[in-house]
Amino acid sequence: MSETMKAAQITHYKQDFPKITDVPLPKIGPKDVLVSVIAASINPIDLKTKDGGLKILLTYDMPLILGSDFSGIIIEVGASVTRFSIGDAVYGRVQKNRIGTFAEKLAVSQEDIALKPTNLTFEEAASIPLVGLTSYQALHDVMKIKPGEKVLIQAGSGGIGTIAIQLAKKMGAFVATTTSQKNTELVSSLGADLVIDYKTEQFENILSDYDYVFDTQGGEILEKAFSIIKPGGKVVSISGLPNAKFAKEYHLPLWKKIALTVATRKLTTLEKKTDSHYHFLFMIPSGQQLETLREFIEAGDVLPVIDRVIPLSDIKEAFDYSQSGHAKWKIILKIN
Ligand SMILES: NC(=O)c1ccc[n+]([C@@H]2O[C@H](COP(=O)([O-])OP(=O)(O)OC[C@H]3O[C@@H](n4cnc5c(N)ncnc54)[C@H](OP(=O)(O)O)[C@@H]3O)[C@@H](O)[C@H]2O)c1
Structure with missing residues (x-):
């Protein structure tokens, strides 16, 4: 060798x-x-x-x-x-x-x-592996989606979105997603129930009372997610800022915890105002969950x-x- x-x-x-x-x-x-x-x-x-x-x-x-x-x-x-x-x-x-x-x-x-x-x-x-585990952990471990619940998956045509739509449908959710017009057919074929062209429409003007938002964009798009979430719902982001709760769970040093607390003040205010929960997810590798995904794939539920x-x-x-x-x-x- x-x-x-x-x-x-x-x-x-x-x-x-x-x-x-x-x-x-x-x-x-x-x-x-x-x-x-x-x-x-x-x-x-x-x-x-x-x-x-x-x-x-x-x-x-x-x-x-x-x-x-x-x-x-x-x-x-x-x-x-x-x-x-x-x-x-x-x-x-x-x-x-x-x-x-x-x-x-x-x-x-x-x-x-x-x-x-x-x-x-x-x-x-x-x-x-990376997109499958991230989506599974967001939808299954954090949101714990139940049949009939409503979830918005941002960027349905991205690496994450394409798998997340399929997993959310497998879990029985009603799935709304954002993408541009050229990818509308594609996300519908994966099972999305409602497709919003983010270039011509504002999701916050169309959706309301959602149980969950899976945010892949961060910034202002993440902030707008709070306007469609129902009380008790969860906004789970993989692209927004980690908050103090995450810093504690991830055992970050005190100065980082303070910095993140300050940086996420607006998100904390939105959480309180809407009586919802903000969760930053940083995916964790797991061979065991890849086994679960393998079963879904071999059963034809996830492509x-x-x-x-x-x-x-x-x-x-x-x-x-x-x-x-x-x-x-x-x-x-x-x-x-
Ligand atoms: N925290 C974690 O553990 C973790 C894990 C995995 C990924 N991430 C993060 O998650 C993000 C998404 O990852 P990804 O792999 O899905 O990215 P990606 O595949 O590069 O996403 C590209 C897609 O995003 C769509 N898009 C771009 N802007 C959009 C907007 N404003 N609204 C809706 N759709 C939009 C594009 O559609 P059009 O061409 O139609 O514009 C394109 O199909 C990245 O920032 C990544 O770093 C975090």
């Missing part, structure tokens, strides 16, 4: 785009497996990580190989690995302090992976949705496209 591998890495924050470099092979711990990565997906978090945009929550040593989720084949197992064997086809989302899936080989804990859904290609499987497959060597093109903010569905990097 070659002692080095190709990987897409940065040497400093705000680098234009990651460079393909020869780096040493990763070493596995006793509970890790070594995966020959076949595909990985690009997520907005990769751009934010590259630009140091998550420093309040995560800091990294340089050089840094980017990439959060992947699919591939196990080629080595650690001494204490019990759940997987060499040759298993798997998919996963690595822990945030162990990112680096834009590489030919990856060391990952057995706790953070699951067997790849048998009905998906490796490219399709790589599209699922992968891919926009483009781009070779690792063209990583700049992949980053530029993701940065445009108008990718529909997922962008996949083909690695091996």
